[in-house]
Amino acid sequence: MQTTVQSSVAFQGVGLHSGHPACATILPAEPGQGIVFRRSDLAPAQADIPALWDNVNQSPLCTRLENAHGVSVSTVEHIMAALIGCGIHNATIEIDGPEVPILDGSSAMFVRGILSRGVRRTDAPLRALRILHPVEVTRGSARARLTPHDTLLIEFAIEFEDAAIGTQKKSLNMSNGSFVRELSTSRTFCRKADVDMMRANGLALGGTLENAVVVDGEQVLSPGGLRHADEAVRHKMLDAVGDLALAGLPILGHYHGLRAGHALTNDLLRAVFAQPECYEIVECDDQMAARLPGADVHWDEVPEVA
Structure with missing residues (x-):
């Protein structure tokens, strides 16, 4: 429901x-x-x-x-x-x-x-958007794709010159509360050079070392270091979950992002809805609902953060 x-x-x-x-x-x-x-x-x-x-x-x-x-x-x-x-x-x-x-x-x-x-x-039935056929969008070397799957599976790969981030890959099934346990604490991140450039252009004025992971080459400048060794790719996955939520319905599909960002994930949703043959909207039974994000979240699974 x-x-x-x-x-x-x-x-x-x-x-x-x-x-x-x-x-x-x-x-x-x-x-x-x-x-x-x-x-x-x-x-x-x-x-x-x-x-x-x-x-x-x-x-x-x-x-x-x-x-x-x-x-x-x-x-x-x-x-x-x-x-x-x-x-x-x-x-x-x-x-x-x-x-x-x-x-x-x-x-x-x-x-x-x-x-x-x-x-x-509530007493209102829940509907979900089920991907039926692959949909892919690209921008330069960045790619985002949705393919059929019986849960929401998020897979992401990133590559950064800074050794503190480097190349990271991760894949997670979002059922059974895994978003809360595995992704929710991962913070936004950026390179110090990018911070300096954004500040010069009147952006990131509220950014601090406490609300973002800032890296400079091999160094993590934020106090306390990383919450996860692969916090950067986990945060990109978190962003993808939030951007996919703008479909307006829970998604049953495999999302794969390669160097993808907010705009590309939005391109992907626009491509999906432009091709009605690539998806269907289904009313969820108990078995299907149990595979959706947040279906089995417990308070004692929420990670503590400093």
């Missing part, structure tokens, strides 16, 4: 790129609504932004949603990943500005907040 949160939960922080204070509050919602962002600082008639693939205004640095009125909200990928990873299908996210708070750069605090309130099941 479709779910929502039992009660509201708020998150205070700063926007990664603006550096401005930001508050996002996840509220329960009715079945069938999906995930909707609501700008509380704007007039109600213009404030709602459904979290859907065709509302993405592509950006290389984050996932940015924009409605027909030109109202936008940025850096939605980590909170979207937390919602789908915890099995939440319907929620309203009230936000007091144009950017979701970055918190610690991962989904961990969102996950802990959601699960601290609990998941409420």
Whole structure:
């Protein structure tokens, strides 16, 4: 059945790129609504932004949603990943500005907040998007692909010159709460040279060594080092889970990303929905629902982070 949160939960922080204070509050919602962002600082008639693939205004640095009125909200990928990873299908996210708070750069605090309130099941049946035929998109040497699978399987490969990251590959089945256990604590990462360039262009003004993993060659500059030896590729997988959540339905398929980013994953969703023969929308029975992300998440599995 479709779910929502039992009660509201708020998150205070700063926007990664603006550096401005930001508050996002996840509220329960009715079945069938999906995930909707609501700008509380704007007039109600213009404030709602459904979290859907065709509302993405592509950006290389984050996932940015924009409605027909030109109202936008940025850096939605980590909170979207937390919602789908915890099995939440319907929620309203009230936000007091144009950017979701970055918190610690991962989904961990969102996950802990959601699960601290609990998941409420409704009497509305759950539907899923099942991939029937392969769909692939490319940009230069980057590639993203969806192929048929009976769960959501995320596979990712990255290559960076900095030895602190290097070449990393990982594959994980997202059923049985593995998003919460394996991916949710992995933080966004960047090269020090990229930070300097973004700062010079008025971006990443809210970034710190506490809310991002910053590397310089062989060095990890963030205090405490890495949470996982392969934290970088885990975070890319986390981003992919959040960006795929913009399909509006849980996905049954194998996602493979090679050097992929937010824009390419959005290209992939656009390609899927442009080819109706490549997917079907199915009503989930108990067996199918048990294979979806967040189907069997327990509070005691949520990792502790410093």
